[in-house]
Amino acid sequence: xxxxxxxxxxxxxxxxxxxxxxxxxxxxxxxxxxxxxxxxxxxxxxxxxxxxxxxxxxxxxxxxxxxxxxxxxxxxxxxxxxxxxxxxxxxxxxxxxxxxxxxxxxxxxxxxxxxxxxxxxxxxxxxxxxxxxxxx
Numbered sequence: 001x002x003x004x005x006x007x008x009x010x011x012x013x014x015x016x017x018x019x020x021x022x023x024x025x026x027x028x029x030x031x032x033x034x035x036x037x038x039x040x041x042x043x044x045x046x047x048x049x050x051x052x053x054x055x056x057x058x059x060x061x062x063x064x065x066x067x068x069x070x071x072x073x074x075x076x077x078x079x080x081x082x083x084x085x086x087x088x089x090x091x092x093x094x095x096x097x098x099x100x101x102x103x104x105x106x107x108x109x110x111x112x113x114x115x116x117x118x119x120x121x122x123x124x125x126x127x128x129x130x131x132x133x134x135x136x
Contacts, residue, residue: 012133020132031055037100096129
């Protein structure tokens, strides 16, 4: 069973930066075969897909409102996906969740990962979330 753990959330002021981390672990994890994505949900709002990437390479999905401010990076040796967030705005305030699934899950392989990240569908493993609060 795959475990997903996020960290890095905090309270910052408008214009600040944060770097969220998502680590996958479990027996038999091959990181390069994982599709991973970040989602967020603000109080009273629906969950929103933020970013996604196939760890073995491929298209990157980024929500339009975060392009130019958020970037993804990965650390293969530590099975981690990072979400670097800069120029944070109050509307970025939300609980941020990381989701993961390997290529054995339908639609989570290669270029289809970005499509899955956009929809939020098909990810078998989710983290508990990390809170990001941006004050004006």
